[in-house]
């Protein structure tokens with residue numbers, strides 16, 4: 031059953047609906063978590079379908095590229111420097127290089143359940159990269175609307191290469207979402223942005239996995255970048271469902287990080303207000319989170335409040351420093367938006383918000399190769415030498 035998160039109005043599973051007809055708020059899918067023993071998941075392959083009892087779609091129709099089961103790296107070098115116990119969940123290891131694959135696997139399965147023939151999304155890049163791959167896998171037609179000039183190269187290449195019809199608009203992501211939503215409401219296509227509650231059902235498996243990765247225990251805190259705010263909402267839903275199912279006792283503080291000039295949720299949290307005021311012209315080098323009007327802001331604010339969490343902002347320089355720090359200290363290559371979680375972690379430790387010894391899980395959401403230009407611009411050019419080994423040896427002895 032689908033339920034409005036604000037007024038509680040209920041809708042059938044087979045209704046194509048994105049917002050509540052009664053009050054206009056956003057929706058979530060209700061899942062029955064009773065009578066699923068924890069041992070159900072033993073000896074199953076490590077992908078999101080391991081938790082199929084929690085996924086409200088027909089698993090027989092599953093559209094899957096073996097997404098989920100991502101690396102969970104203990105990062106002792108950074109952890110020691112910051113005085114915490116740090117784990118990093120590497121979502122860039124998903125099939126198309128971001129966490130979106132979890133959501134698209136369930137979302138396109140729902141599309142198959144419903145019998146639609148065209149799916150679509152607006153995107154800052156990763157959503158379109160993922161949807162175009164899963165649509166290809168499912169044999170569905172796919173249309174994506176992108177903000178012109180603001181999509182990282184790797185992501186654009188993926189959307190084009192998997193065969194989506196790619197539209198580029200003169201506007202930002204928020205404008206693109208408005209455009210594609212209008213087409214979805216006309217019945218032209220099935221919308222698979224995170225306003226679609228089935229998308230988030232796939233992403234809640236990040237919450238499941240990190241609890242299982244920690245031996246069925248909660249970390250003290252989960253930190254992640256926030257853009258359209260679906261992921262923080264989904265992970266919190268997953269964690270609440272595992273708690274309700276009786277698999278764990280405690281819950282983590284959900285901690286969202288936004289880029290300074292694209293920070294409507296962090297601004298609200300920091301000012302102690304419940305009202306999220308959209309940012310008119312969002313901007314940041316982390317194009318994936320260059321979003322001014324997050325569609326899941328109500329869910330995200332609830333996740334932060336209910337978990338006694340927080341939100342913080344970081345500058346582009348802090349993001350770029352953290353991106354390189356993670357790559358060179360722990361060997362984990364992520365795109366700029368993902369590095370916001372590490373930049374935010376550092377800031378929250380420095381200002382005393384995070385206690386020494388806390389067990390923290392940072393979600394890094396996308397792969398470094400998504401945005402090759404940012405990575406290359408941050409580095410020294412390769413040193414030109416002759417093929418004579420002596421030339422290289424001379425240089426090696428200076429480093």
Ligand SMILES: Cc1ncc(COP(=O)(O)O)c(C=O)c1O
Nearest residue numbers: 156257258259260261318395396
């Ligand atoms: C790499 C990356 N990180 C973080 C985000 C933000 O996630 P959300 O929009 O669910 O808040 C996105 C896009 O949404 C993304 O592509």
Ligand SMILES: N[C@@H](CCOP(=O)(O)O)C(=O)O
Nearest residue numbers: 153154155156157223224258
């Ligand atoms: N960063 C996202 C923005 C769209 O978010 P969605 O979760 O609502 O699809 C992207 O990759 O496009």
